[in-house]
Every structure is written in C-alpha cells, then in structure tokens.
Amino acid sequence: MSIATVAVFSEADREALHVLLADEAVPIGPAPAAESYLSAEKLIAAARATGAQAVHPGYGFLAENASFADACATAGLVFIGPSPAAVRAMGDKMAARRVALSLGVPVVPGASEPVTDDKDAARIAEDVGYPVMLKAVMGGGGKGMRLVHRREDLAGALRAARSEAGAAFGDASVYIERYLAAPRHVEIQILADAHGSTVHLGERECSIQRRHQKLIEESPSPGVDAELRRRMGAAACRLAAAVGYVNAGTAEFLVDAHGSFYFLEMNARLQVEHPVTELVTGRDLVREQLRIAAGEKLGYGQEDIAWSGAAIECRINAEDPDQGFLPSPGCITRLSAPAGPWVRNDSGVYAGYTVPRYYDTLMAKLIVWAPDREAAVARMERALGEYQVGGVRSTIPVLRRILRHPDFVAGKLDTQFMERLDDAPVPGRHRTLALIAAALAAYERAGRETPPAAAPTVSAWARLGRPGSSGSRPR
Amino acid sequence: MKFEAQLDGAVVPVEVTGDGGRYRVTLGGDALEVDARPAGEGGWSLLLGRESFAAGVCEEEGGVFVVDVDGETYSIRVEEETRYIIRTRGGGAAARGQILKAPMPGRVVMVEVTVGQAVAPGDGLVILEAMKMENEFKASVAGTVKEIRVEAGQAVNPGDVLVVVE
Numbered sequence: 028m029s030i031a032t033v034a035v036f037s038e039a040d041r042e043a044l045h046v047l048l049a050d051e052a053v054p055i056g057p058a059p060a061a062e063s064y065l066s067a068e069k070l071i072a073a074a075r076a077t078g079a080q081a082v083h084p085g086y087g088f089l090a091e092n093a094s095f096a097d098a099c100a101t102a103g104l105v106f107i108g109p110s111p112a113a114v115r116a117m118g119d120k121m122a123a124r125r126v127a128l129s130l131g132v133p134v135v136p137g138a139s140e141p142v143t144d145d146k147d148a149a150r151i152a153e154d155v156g157y158p159v160m161l162k163a164v165m166g167g168g169g170k171g172m173r174l175v176h177r178r179e180d181l182a183g184a185l186r187a188a189r190s191e192a193g194a195a196f197g198d199a200s201v202y203i204e205r206y207l208a209a210p211r212h213v214e215i216q217i218l219a220d221a222h223g224s225t226v227h228l229g230e231r232e233c234s235i236q237r238r239h240q241k242l243i244e245e246s247p248s249p250g251v252d253a254e255l256r257r258r259m260g261a262a263a264c265r266l267a268a269a270v271g272y273v274n275a276g277t278a279e280f281l282v283d284a285h286g287s288f289y290f291l292e293m294n295a296r297l298q299v300e301h302p303v304t305e306l307v308t309g310r311d312l313v314r315e316q317l318r319i320a321a322g323e324k325l326g327y328g329q330e331d332i333a334w335s336g337a338a339i340e341c342r343i344n345a346e347d348p349d350q351g352f353l354p355s356p357g358c359i360t361r362l363s364a365p366a367g368p369w370v371r372n373d374s375g376v377y378a379g380y381t382v383p384r385y386y387d388t389l390m391a392k393l394i395v396w397a398p399d400r401e402a403a404v405a406r407m408e409r410a411l412g413e414y415q416v417g418g419v420r421s422t423i424p425v426l427r428r429i430l431r432h433p434d435f436v437a438g439k440l441d442t443q444f445m446e447r448l449d450d451a452p453v454p455g456r457h458r459t460l461a462l463i464a465a466a467l468a469a470y471e472r473a474g475r476e477t478p479p480a481a482a483p484t485v486s487a488w489a490r491l492g493r494p495g496s497s498g499s500r501p502r
Numbered sequence: 503m504k505f506e507a508q509l510d511g512a513v514v515p516v517e518v519t520g521d522g523g524r525y526r527v528t529l530g531g532d533a534l535e536v537d538a539r540p541a542g543e544g545g546w547s548l549l550l551g552r553e554s555f556a557a558g559v560c561e562e563e564g565g566v567f568v569v570d571v572d573g574e575t576y577s578i579r580v581e582e583e584t585r586y587i588i589r590t591r592g593g594g595a596a597a598r599g600q601i602l603k604a605p606m607p608g609r610v611v612m613v614e615v616t617v618g619q620a621v622a623p624g625d626g627l628v629i630l631e632a633m634k635m636e637n638e639f640k641a642s643v644a645g646t647v648k649e650i651r652v653e654a655g656q657a658v659n660p661g662d663v664l665v666v667v668e
Contacts, residue, residue, distance in 0.1 A: 363542075384608070384633055420575060460555055463548065466518050
C-alpha cells in the first residue's frame with residue numbers, strides 16, 4: 028500500500044523489531060507502560076511531530092481506549108478502528124452486555140454493574156452462584172481475570188484482579204459473571220465499512236488457554252458447523268450494527284456442549300490471532316482496516332466470503348511451561364524459525380535481541396494452513412519441531428505436547444483442556460544427549476579458561492618445546 | 503576431564519576426552535564417540551553415529567547449562583569432579599531448606615508468610631509481579647520460614663533473596 032510508517036518506542040524497546048523496520052521512530056518515554064505506551068499525550072505528540080495522518084493502535088495498551096480514540100479525532104488524526112462511541116459501547120464490557128441483551132443475543136448470567144467492595148462482591152457471587160469469573164471491565168488478554176471456585180478465595184482473587192486490571196488498563200473496575208464449565212471459546216471476526224456494510228469472516232476456535240490467555244487458535248472451529256457459523260455470525264453483525272461499529276472487530280462467545288452460544292464481549296480492535304482468519308478467507312485484515320479507515324467501501328458482501336482449508340496459530344511466548352508459565356525475559360542467544368509451504372512466522376524478535384521484562388511475553392506467532400485440519404496439525408507439529416529458540420524459555424515444548432494430545436487431534440477442545448494435559452515432567456527422550464551437550468560445553472569452556480591459569484608457573488618456551496603439548500588443551 | 507552432571511536430583515559422572523570436534527564421552531559407564539561442532543551462536547551440532555541432533559546450550563550462573571534439544575529443555579549443573587567432591591563433602595546442610603531467589607526483575611506484590619511460620623511443599627511464599635502478570639512462588643520443601651528479606655511494593659532484581667526456609 029506504500030504507506031510510510033512511524034514507530035513509537037519506550038526506553039526498553041529501542042532495539043525492538045518494530046523500530047528497526049519502521050521508516051521513522053520516535054521515543055516516547057521510560058520503560059513502564061504508564062509513562063510511555065499508555066500516554067495518549069505522548070503518542071499524539073509523536074504523530075504530530077512526524078506529520079502522521081493515521082494511528083494504528085495495535086492490539087494492546089490503548090487499542091480499546093475510547094478517550095484515546097477521542098484524542099486522535101481532536102488532533103485531526105484518523106484512528107484506525109471504530110468510532111469513540113462504538114469503542115465506548117463495546118469496550119466497556121458491562122455496556123456491551125446490555126446491548127446484547129437488548130438485541131436478544133444470549134449472554135452469560137452475571138452482574139450488570141462492576142463490584143465496588145468486598146461485601147458487595149460476596150453478595151453478587153452468591154446470587155450468581157459459584158464458580159464465578161472475575162473480569163476487568165476494561166479487560167482483555169486475560170489480565171485482571173480470575174476464576175473463583177470457593178467463597179473463601181473471593182477476596183484474594185478480587186484483590187489480584189483489581190491490581191492487575193489497574194496496572195494493565197488504568198481502570199481497576201472488575202465485574203462478576205457465572206463461570207460455565209468446560210465451554211469452547213469461539214469468536215467471530217467482523218468487518219464493517221463506514222457505508223453501512225457489515226460482514227463476518229467466520230469463527231476462530233480459541234479454547235486452548237492457560238491463565239485465560241490463548242495459546243493456540245484455529246479456524247474453522249472443529250465444533251462449529253455451517254449452521255452455527257451462520258447464526259453466530261449473524262449475531263455478531265447485529266451487535267456491530269447496533270452500535271454503529273466500523274472497522275475490524277471480534278465478538279467473543281462461549282459455546283457449551285449443546286451448541287448454545289453466549290456472547291462474552293466485543294473486542295474493538297484487531298486480535299492477536301487474526302492470521303488464521305486471513306489464511307482461510309484469503310483476506311488481509313490489516314489491509315482491510317486501512318482501507319476502511321480511509322473511507323473506502325468493503326466492495327463485497329457476506330455472499331462473497333468463502334472459507335477454504337484449515338489454519339492453526341501457536342503463540343511462541345518467552346515463558347517457562349515447566350514452571351507454571353513463568354515469564355522468561357532475557358537475551359535470545361539462538362533463533363531459527365521454520366519455513367516451507369503454508370508456514371507463516373509473524374515474529375517480533377531476532378537472535379541477539381533481549382526480551383524486555385516490562386511487557387507481554389509474546390515473541391512470535393507461528394501459523395500454518397493446510398487443506399484440512401488433520402494436515403494442518405501435522406504441518407504445525409513439523410514446523411514447531413524445527414523452531415529453535417535459545418537463551419530464553421519458550422512455550423514450544425508445551426505446544427508440541429498439546430498438538431500430540433489425543434483430544435486435540437480429535438478436535439475435542441474446551442477451555443479446561445490445559446488442566447487435562449499431564450504435567451509430564453521432562454519427557455526425557457533426549458536426556459542423554461542433553462547431558463552430553465552440557466558436558467561438552469563445560470569441557471570446552473574449561474579448555475578456554477585453563478591455559479592462562481597454568482601459564483605463570485611454566486615458561487611458554489618450555490611448554491612449546493615439549494613434544495605433543497602445543498595447541499592441545501590441558502586435561 | 504571428569505565432571506559430575508546434576509539433573510533433576512540425579513548425579514551422573516561424565517568423562518570427556520578428545521579435541522577438534524571429535525570427542526569420547528563416557529557417561530555412567532557407556533563410552534560414546536561424539537562428533538560435535540559449534541553451529542551458530544549458542545548452538546551445537548552433534549553427530550552420534552549417523553544420528554544428527556541440534557542442541558542449544560546456554561550457560562547460566564553457577565555452572566548451570568540450559569540445553570534445548572528438539573523442543574525439550576534441560577537444566578544441568580556441570581561441575582569438575584574434584585570441585586563437586588569438595589563442595590558436597592560435609593556440606594549436607596546446604597542441601598536442606600530453600601533459599602527463594604527472584605528469578606527475574608519485578609515487584610513484590612505480597613509476602614504470604616511470616617518468620618517462624620511452618621510451610622509445606624506447595625505453600626505460597628511470595629507473589630511477584632513481572633511482565634504484567636502476577637506469579638506465585640511456592641515452597642519446594644517442608645520447613646520453617648527463617649528469614650524474609652523483602653516487603654510488598656519492593657522492586658527486586660534477579661538473584662535477590664526473597665525468603666529463606668529451613
């Protein structure tokens with residue numbers, strides 16, 4: 028599209044890939060997000076200073092912040108996303124629930140107002156019935172979410188959810204909703220132009236989650252047939268139209284074992300997992316976002332959307348799956364990504380790059396396409412096996428375990444899947460090999476270190492004169 | 503050169519000889535001929551007979567090598583044999599208890615124990631916030647909390663001691 032790009036970066040992100048790839052780059056402050064990426068003022072100043080005409084908010088930080096969308100409009104900048112009013116109507120999870128109810132779209136039972144104090148919360152949780160889910164009103168990405176099974180855990184979970192929500196979104200409000208056991212998490216991608224056209228691009232299955240953060244997404248969902256897709260798609264389009272939604276958006280639903288669906292929330296932005304939709308529909312979603320923001324018509328209708336094959340995305344995060352997905356920031360010493368037909372690697376890192384400790388752990392997204400799901404799973408397994416990341420721990424080992432699990436292979440997915448995955452300690456297939464590699468590394472290092480230590484006592488001339496000793500390592 | 507390799511609580515004697523990419527590795531009695539070459543930064547190519555493997559080896563503090571092979575990750579502490587013997591002789595006490603250190607930079611959200619409190623393996627000790635997520639660090643041994651070196655709100659760096667359990 029030949030559009031020049033301006034990157035913004037915090038002090039922790041000077042070496043980040045988006046800075047390296049952009050045409051221009053503007054520093055916007057210290058590492059903590061509150062002082063840089065969450066500062067609307069600094070972002071708008073950067074846009075003004077560079078003469079940018081539009082702002083793409085990405086999928087984190089202020090992507091779903093209506094005040095920021097407002098500020099862009101006031102500054103004469105095109106916000107690549109919905110109008111501030113639509114962001115407000117959908118970004119606020121409570122307001123979105125009310126819209127859904129008014130349109131007859133089913134929602135998960137829960138409170139219609141955020142909880143204010145612990146006593147209030149305890150009462151609402153009793154009304155809704157345990158287990159309950161705590162969610163940040165301005166939430167997304169699993170931040171500020173907690174599942175509570177027992178009433179004695181409520182206060183602690185509330186504190187944690189509030190603190191996380193406050194840090195991530197600048198708003199600590201939390202609400203309570205009934206928790207459905209073992210549902211599928213299925214979302215519908217929509218596109219809407221400013222001329223009244225709204226279409227859906229089908230669903231994404233996002234049930235493979237840990238800590239309410241998605242790990243693997245795919246399209247189509249093995250649990251959604253054409254009829255369910257049509258009904259959920261129509262509901263998503265109705266919701267979007269009701270709030271005058273323009274641009275790309277996603278309606279999230281829970282689908283229970285009987286195929287009943289419940290609206291959860293609308294994500295008024297591009298999703299991390301959008302590539303799987305791109306691969307099965309052949310439509311470049313970011314390009315569509317830019318076209319829509321420029322005021323163009325979609326130029327096609329629902330009947331023109333066709334789906335082909337199956338796509339899967341795996342999130343390669345800097346986390347240690349053997350230690351409860353503990354973040355593993357640090358220097359990436361080794362990196363080799365897979366390639367081949369229908370293998371796509373959307374990466375934000377490179378060898379020698381240090382994953383900063385301040386932000387999300389997502390390093391890359393590995394996406395594959397194949398004519399059917401079985402072939403896509405096989406292709407993903409092959410590609411993950413070739414993916415080599417050194418220096419930081421990554422989710423690759425657990426992704427491979429998931430892909431081999433009989434339930435995953437059979438498409439029997441739900442949000443409890445990760446609890447069924449054995450905590451297989453270390454598979455141990457390559458234990459001997461690992462011991463050999465570690466011993467060789469120690470041996471080589473000892474060889475590099477020992478000569479200077481030995482030098483003072485023996486003359487270099489004497490050492491060189493001794494047969495067989497030159498060039499060999501002291502043992 | 504003789505080493506003691508420690509992996510998951512097991513101690514494996516390993517002897518390495520050789521040079522220039524060709525090594526003889528004796529591991530628990532089995533002698534293996536290994537052709538090993540550095541392949542890129544932090545990477546090794548290993549040939550065991552005709553079998554070809556790529557391993558990533560990254561050295562961490564305290565002689566710990568993190569090895570990744572075909573998606574599996576191992577943390578192996580490799581010590582030269584005499585050093586291992588000196589360290590472990592009469593040093594049984596060091597193996598008891600737990601010294602909980604911060605594995606990454608972050609901020610202490612909450613200290614869940616008090617000095618003198620008895621803890622069982624799996625009990626929460628400290629909640630640390632890092633990379634926008636809260637992570638709970640648990641006791642790995644049964645014992646008594648001897649020291650608490652941090653408080654809520656405090657920023658910590660990797661290696662900082664948080665809690666000592668005896």
